[in-house]
Amino acid sequence: MTAFAVSQSQPPLNLMPMPSSVQMGTGQLLVDRSFSVAATGFHDASLDRGVQRFVAQLSAQTGLPFRPKPGPASTLQIHAEHNREQLQKLGEDESYELAITDSGAKLNASNPLGILHGLQTFLQLVQPSATGFVVPAVTIKDQPRFPWRGLLIDVSRHFIPLTVLKQNLDGMAAVKMNVLHWHLSDDQGFRVESKKFPKLHEMGSEGLYYTQSEIREFVEYAHDRGIRVIPEFDMPGHSGSWFVGYPELASNPGAYNFEVGGPDSVTDPTTESTYKFLDKFIEEMAKLFPDAYFHIGGDEVNGKHWDANPKIQEFIHAHGMKNNQDLQAYFNQRLLKIVTKHHKNMIGWDEILHPNLPKTIVIQSWRGQESLAAAAKQGYSGLLSFGYYLDLMWPAAQHYAVDPMSGAAATLSAEEKGRILGGESCMWAEWITPENVDSHIWPRNAVIAERLWSPQEVTDAGSMYTRLNAVSLQLESMGLTHRSARMHMLHRMAGTEDISALRTLADVVEPVKGYNRWDDSKGPIDFHAPLNRLIDAVYPESDVARHFGDLVKLYSQSNFKDKAAEAQIRTFLVTWSENDAKLHPVIDKSFLLQEVAPISEDFSALAAAGLHALDYLDRSEPSPDSWRAQQTTLIERAKTPRAALLLMVAAPLQQLIEAGGNKASQ
């Protein structure tokens, strides 16, 4: 039985990712203060810590203070057959079986990785009921669809402290992701202590970097949670921060600093000293990061500084290369030798794909399934990140609809498909701070985790949103702040205790999508600018607006007869129509809110128009053409981005307002 079949015939389980097989049983298991866990079979310190975390989280979810007294009569019996690899390997068995009856639960797996996943599934099943906290009787057999399920976090554009990253590792473990791709260097910062080249972090980080001992502890923390840590040192492009301390690596001569860097920075691939440097550097980093894979970036080399440097152009001609792409391939070949020498597999973005490189490299596609499929056809392994960029502010459903095996990839042979290892969501940090990074990653990242873990046919967006709400709450209870941090930010903007009106507005707007927050005509992004505007506080996806849109759709599909839907719509509209009057005094007192004054005004005006429209529909009286025409200006303005925000209820309100005319003509 597939999960999809279950979701239609059974009361839905709030599981995300959905397991590959779910068989509902009869009854439920009570979780009370006598609950205990016992492990038989293989166990090690990492598994024991996993069980301890499980008990602590179960206690946090239920408020039950468990006292440790495992024994043969324990509620949950776990059994791992053998150890996991000391260094977690790509493709290691992550499967588990969880069997819950009304008298107890058994969790079996071939190794501790499966146990960790099964414990997370158990936590998601715990719910209050009329008789106590319970877990439904169920048998789950589960394993991942793809072996590589990653999250990239960029810590270069804005530094993110380890405490915040650790919470995100906890979140990843909760949704069964198993790779943290750590984007550690870029033009805006070099974030790792290098003992061999200390000017990298000393001059390239403004003091914000991770020490080697912190990194070792962090990698251990991830390992405990079944997560591999892959470092990325982006080169030869995106490497401006290296040049602050070591300008001799750059393709453009002269002193480098953060102010004159920017998107053109690129390593000089024509001098032997570059490779000597990289050999020593990668040797050091290869020891610091134990994973078998090493990400060298390789994206977006625009070549301006190569074009401008006669020595480099001469090198291109002398070596019979045709263009900068050939030069980058040459660089990558040299780099590959170094990476291989230090016992790592090389991984890089689309652009490193070049026939001169061997099939051992892994291609990470930010361009789409086409380039992923092309790589697979040529014999390269690959990962999809196109469609999973969390910084583009897409709704969860849009990410959810992107499948690594769709589009061009769907036509691959079985062997070629086997080369698609999975995917990674990407949290690029142009507009991210430690304060709001959680809300930009979560809960949306959970649906990408599901896409990469669950069977391909699990695609129902309605079920996804229901389950996403539940997992979102659970993630907050684990310490992530994707919902709670907004409150503090709104209080800061308002400077008052009562932020109800501001929250009402924040609930119905979303940041502009894609790269529309900034255009290059404004000049380069100021990475030291405060990120304390409303756009920085609001959620990437408005649950309220989606819910309101669903209500309007329901009401409209009932031919405006569904009185329950109408009543709910009306309740929203009454509150909204009165909101600007409450919010305006707050806006007037705060420079941070002044930019949203026009949105607030239009929001309330549009809600008032929506109430009028409801009245017309109620009376089955056509709304006057002139009235609707008047609203058009308002609607068009409300649909225009302002303060880089979109008023997400404008479209459903337009639908309501225009319905009055349509109805009249029926």
Added chain:
Amino acid sequence: MTAFAVSQSQPPLNLMPMPSSVQMGTGQLLVDRSFSVAATGFHDASLDRGVQRFVAQLSAQTGLPFRPKPGPASTLQIHAEHNREQLQKLGEDESYELAITDSGAKLNASNPLGILHGLQTFLQLVQPSATGFVVPAVTIKDQPRFPWRGLLIDVSRHFIPLTVLKQNLDGMAAVKMNVLHWHLSDDQGFRVESKKFPKLHEMGSEGLYYTQSEIREFVEYAHDRGIRVIPEFDMPGHSGSWFVGYPELASNPGAYNFEVGGPDSVTDPTTESTYKFLDKFIEEMAKLFPDAYFHIGGDEVNGKHWDANPKIQEFIHAHGMKNNQDLQAYFNQRLLKIVTKHHKNMIGWDEILHPNLPKTIVIQSWRGQESLAAAAKQGYSGLLSFGYYLDLMWPAAQHYAVDPMSGAAATLSAEEKGRILGGESCMWAEWITPENVDSHIWPRNAVIAERLWSPQEVTDAGSMYTRLNAVSLQLESMGLTHRSARMHMLHRMAGTEDISALRTLADVVEPVKGYNRWDDSKGPIDFHAPLNRLIDAVYPESDVARHFGDLVKLYSQSNFKDKAAEAQIRTFLVTWSENDAKLHPVIDKSFLLQEVAPISEDFSALAAAGLHALDYLDRSEPSPDSWRAQQTTLIERAKTPRAALLLMVAAPLQQLIEAGGNKASQ
């Protein structure tokens, strides 16, 4: 100019505690990303860390990412004249002067303690305005009224991890408290690692204790914030947890365990081995806790086990003692010698006061100003804790009204008054967990901090509540969870994402007061019981109910003519009258909420009756006596505690409902 005068003639500053002198200036200082701090005069690592924390907190409050570049043109110039004592001393100079103009700020103090306080004052002054974040031009000269301003946290009844305690130290520093009184042992747990007597923590803590290295780091953390840490090891009563590992210390023979312990446990003061034990133990703890004061408890010795032990009774007679009180005095004299030998000043609760003890001891009064005054008259120094018990669930205003110098203490001579060193709020932990401890301490603790810091004439409760709201927000932004933790607890109870109806109910109830949550007829408290009921989640004081009560008072005082007040009352009542219909389905699904079903029903019914009452008042029509009589049953039931909760809007609603009759008779 006193602060009180300021609060009536000037726009109120959101300062808590209110400084002793505030002189408003003209204009305001802009705090933007160019803000910087420079220190001249004395500084040390502890001061530097204080400045770093200040900058980090200012950044958290404003969202401005400050880059460190202090210089002569810095916005805030701080200057300490000399160092503070290496070991913070009672009565050390904590004064400071903060002068803010539209062009900059100066903070001067004789030593870093005053600087730390002044930085907290600065943080409280920062507000958004129409032009940016600003601090008003003001000159503040400030020093504490009392030198001892403490918070007791009981970590024995329920263990509180250091991460939570550290957040509370941050909160204490924000409101200028300077003593953490750490109640480390009691019947329910011994929480400190002892290397000399390891069975104390190994057998007496169920594994929940602080290691010595953790304690050293914690004491340093407190010192950095200008806070002394006073350990309390309660004896000879409240010492059951000692006896699990060392039953030979107990006055009742036989094996001791947590289940058979309880309130009668008491040390045997008649054997020399007890004093040998305590000598070694106090020697060890005296080194671990550097403060000059050492708290030996001494409260609530009920003497049952002394009465029951013939050997002890024989000892009393043989030494010519009259009763158990004399025996305790004997114990305290012996204890005092040991404490003194290890270079500490002894402090204890009221009961240790006995003419046989020297004037060097300090008496902490939990009984009232009378015993405090009596002690002062006899020459003993004292602290007030009566009236500051946070576990009694009093509203802030009730604590605020308690002054150490009022009642019997008001009649003391100046010299005697000088013996009253200050006071301590007390967070006893019978009903506390790490999850809800913040909400039981904060924000109410801030008003006790003000009582102990600010001039005695600062007593206006209205001003206090306004400022308390502001400081409460600030404390949350520092990481305390006194407001945010409730959300997670309500979600847990509801098991759903939408908790709006549950929150509406939670907003208008308070826990029962005093010791009414438990009565001894139920048997001893089960300290392992889950604390996950609604009473554990709600705030000790309902802001909504207080606000609603104020509205009803306003409306009533206007002889029911104030239409604005009436409109606000009506808005509340409409929401409340509809609340049970929304909440009931949630209650039905959760065993944790079933006990509040009757409250929810009565809450909505009473609100509906309130709406009827408003209608009568609106129409200036007397409500029928029979209708009012009908409501009486409802009102009386609504005023009865259920699920250990009080419906705090019952009284103002009664006022509204009864007004209909009164008005009619006018």
